[in-house]
Amino acid sequence: MINSMLMWVIVAAPDGGEPSFSIAKMMAIIVSAIFINNYVLSRFLGICPFLGVSKQLDSAVGMGAAVVFVMVLATLGSWLVYHNLLAPHGMEYLRTITFIIIIASLVQLVEMILQKFSPALYDALGIFLPLITTNCAILGVAVLNIDDKFSLGYSLINSVAAGIGFTLALVLMAGLRERMETANVPEALKGLPLAFLIAGAMSIAFLGFAGLGG
Amino acid sequence: MSLAQDFSRGIMKENPVFKQALGMCPFLAVTTSVENALGMGAAATFVLVFSNFLVSLFRKVIPAKVRIPSYIVIIATFVTLVDLLMNAYLPALHSSLGIFIPLIVVNCIILGRAEGFANKNKVLPSIVDGIGMGLGFTLAMVIMATFRELLGNGSWLGFNLLGEAYQNQPLLIAILAPGAFILMAFILGFFNIMEKRKRGGAK
Amino acid sequence: MGEIFKVGFMLMLVAVIAAVALGYVNSITSPIIAEQKEQAKLDAMIDVAGSLAMGELSFDSLSIPELENPYAEVDETLAVVSVTDSTGNELGYLFIAYGKGYSSTIQTMVAVNSTGTVTGTTVLYQQETPGLGANVSNPDKFLYQFDGRIASQFLLKKDGGGDEGLDSITGSTITSRAVTNSVRGGLDALLEAGIITLEGGAQ
Numbered sequence: 001m002i003n004s005m006l007m008w009v010i011v012a013a014p015d016g017g018e019p020s021f022s023i024a025k026m027m028a029i030i031v032s033a034i035f036i037n038n039y040v041l042s043r044f045l046g047i048c049p050f051l052g053v054s055k056q057l058d059s060a061v062g063m064g065a066a067v068v069f070v071m072v073l074a075t076l077g078s079w080l081v082y083h084n085l086l087a088p089h090g091m092e093y094l095r096t097i098t099f100i101i102i103i104a105s106l107v108q109l110v111e112m113i114l115q116k117f118s119p120a121l122y123d124a125l126g127i128f129l130p131l132i133t134t135n136c137a138i139l140g141v142a143v144l145n146i147d148d149k150f151s152l153g154y155s156l157i158n159s160v161a162a163g164i165g166f167t168l169a170l171v172l173m174a175g176l177r178e179r180m181e182t183a184n185v186p187e188a189l190k191g192l193p194l195a196f197l198i199a200g201a202m203s204i205a206f207l208g209f210a211g212l213g214g
Numbered sequence: 215m216s217l218a219q220d221f222s223r224g225i226m227k228e229n230p231v232f233k234q235a236l237g238m239c240p241f242l243a244v245t246t247s248v249e250n251a252l253g254m255g256a257a258a259t260f261v262l263v264f265s266n267f268l269v270s271l272f273r274k275v276i277p278a279k280v281r282i283p284s285y286i287v288i289i290a291t292f293v294t295l296v297d298l299l300m301n302a303y304l305p306a307l308h309s310s311l312g313i314f315i316p317l318i319v320v321n322c323i324i325l326g327r328a329e330g331f332a333n334k335n336k337v338l339p340s341i342v343d344g345i346g347m348g349l350g351f352t353l354a355m356v357i358m359a360t361f362r363e364l365l366g367n368g369s370w371l372g373f374n375l376l377g378e379a380y381q382n383q384p385l386l387i388a389i390l391a392p393g394a395f396i397l398m399a400f401i402l403g404f405f406n407i408m409e410k411r412k413r414g415g416a417k
Numbered sequence: 418m419g420e421i422f423k424v425g426f427m428l429m430l431v432a433v434i435a436a437v438a439l440g441y442v443n444s445i446t447s448p449i450i451a452e453q454k455e456q457a458k459l460d461a462m463i464d465v466a467g468s469l470a471m472g473e474l475s476f477d478s479l480s481i482p483e484l485e486n487p488y489a490e491v492d493e494t495l496a497v498v499s500v501t502d503s504t505g506n507e508l509g510y511l512f513i514a515y516g517k518g519y520s521s522t523i524q525t526m527v528a529v530n531s532t533g534t535v536t537g538t539t540v541l542y543q544q545e546t547p548g549l550g551a552n553v554s555n556p557d558k559f560l561y562q563f564d565g566r567i568a569s570q571f572l573l574k575k576d577g578g579g580d581e582g583l584d585s586i587t588g589s590t591i592t593s594r595a596v597t598n599s600v601r602g603g604l605d606a607l608l609e610a611g612i613i614t615l616e617g618g619a620q
Binding site: 041042043044045046047048051093094095096097099100101104133134135136139140143144147186187188189190191192193194195196197199200201203204206207 | 235236238239240242243282283286287290291293294297298313316317319320321322325387390391392393394395396398399400402403404406407410
């Protein structure tokens with residue numbers, strides 16, 4: 001019925017050079033990662049540490065700091081490897097396997113370096129580091145940076161913002177849960193169910209940020 | 215322990231989601247529809263079964279020191295396999311599960327079973343354990359997705375059950391992010407009550 | 418030192434085997450994935466172009482050097498395909514509009530006739546919130562309003578489109594705006610380059 005001789009070729013303006021860095025896009029990325037598409041409350045990434053390490057404010061802050069740290073390093077490593085090693089050789093399919101190896105080795109490396117050179121920091125963050133390898137927010141950021149075709153600069157900004165968003169959710173959660181310790185809750189909801197209810201209420205609040213996208 | 219026990223353990227007694235609170239990220243994220251829940255369940259079960267199989271098969275060959283990294287590589291390999299196959303043969307499902315396919319790698323259930331079961335047990339029980347845990351995960355997601363799709367969209371597995379009028383004004387929050395958290399709170403609360411009843415009855 | 422070497426070698430062996438196996442699977446699936454993507458695009462083209470005219474159609478890619486790219490912000494380029502009937506009469510054009518929505522870059526295929534009126538649209542790709550923005554894929558919820566409009570009429574009511582403007586999807590202004598503005602951007606670029614001209618010559 002329809003004879004098609006088609007070539008779907010890219011024909012618009014020849015590459016207008018490097019995409020320029022715009023402050024507006026940078027702000028959009030930051031606001032989106034922290035509030036609108038908060039990695040925990042809206043994208044459901046990093047739920048395990050969010051529920052596991054949010055019983056006390058101190059440990060929540062420690063975990064948050066460790067996550068921001070590893071997230072930035074993981075983004076740097078994975079972005080460089082993907083765009084310099086995998087993509088030029090058509091080996092995009094090795095992305096998942098490469099990224100998880102990068103993250104696991106980074107965590108190991110950070111742990112060893114901290115232990116040796118900054119025992120104080122190691123004492124503060126050390127116990128959280130092994131948990132970070134299986135924190136899906138880290139791998140999530142690395143993969144999303146590629147999917148969204150962010151440049152290295154934007155990727156790093158996105159990873160910092162995602163880490164801050166994660167920390168924000170974690171700290172808010174810990175604050176609420178500390179208060180709830182003394183509250184009188186129905187027996188059936190004690191523990192994890194209550195944590196989920198609080199997360200739900202916070203998620204509703206974060207839903208309100210949707211309008212910020214302008 | 216018998217094979218039947220290995221199989222049923224993951225479905226009820228040690229259900230990874232309801233009893234161990236593992237695999238929460240995909241559980242909350244993809245349960246917006248029953249179709250997605252089944253797709254994610256099948257993908258995770260596939261990875262679980264094959265990673266358990268290989269980990270068990272090579273449990274005496276892989277040096278203890280590089281155990282965990284080796285497991286991660288094995289799991290990542292099967293995840294990539296699922297990713298490629300799904301992209302080729304089930305493109306619509308692949309695009310709606312999106313980033314949660316590569317993230318199966320960091321699903322604690324899979325690494326947990328490799329480290330906690332497969333590396334101490336023979337091949338057959340490990341495979342059966344993988345199937346059981348995978349089905350338990352799938353079942354939990356389907357239950358959750360049933361609530362969310364029915365309340366949030368008035369349908370089940372795409373079939374319109376509650377009628378046009380409901381679909382125009384559904385309980386939208388069930389399908390949005392907060393709904394996942396709140397429904398999970400009630401489901402876990404329900405299990406708490408059941409547990410208490412059982413213990414009360416045993417006394 | 419020998420111990421470390423042995424362990425490291427083991428780990429490398431695992432990784433190499435995994436990479437080779439995946440490379441093999443990839444060599445099988447990648448042509449299928451590519452073909453299937455091409456097929457999906459072709460299906461959409463045939464579907465959307467059907468709104469321009471019935472009968473036999475042929476497509477030809479169009480190369481216009483002075484065409485401005487309205488989609489630079491999302492790192493995509495405007496590609497245009499001309500649609501002709503069996504006798505070579507120019508019927509209109511197809512293009513894909515890219516708009517940054519709430520959580521994805523939404524791709525919409527648009528058919529426009531040579532006098533600048535949109536005759537058909539379909540969403541090729543979106544990853545918006547299920548239950549909200551994802552409704553953009555359902556033609557009855559949003560896209561039904563697109564047919565018969567010219568570039569200047571692609572404005573949401575909320576964005577100053579007045580009574581003639583488009584109704585956005587409930588709770589999904591960002592998604593609706595992304596699609597609307599991306600279609601308008603593409604049409605404007607085609608007008609600018611003189612590929613389509615509005616009837617009467619007035620813009």
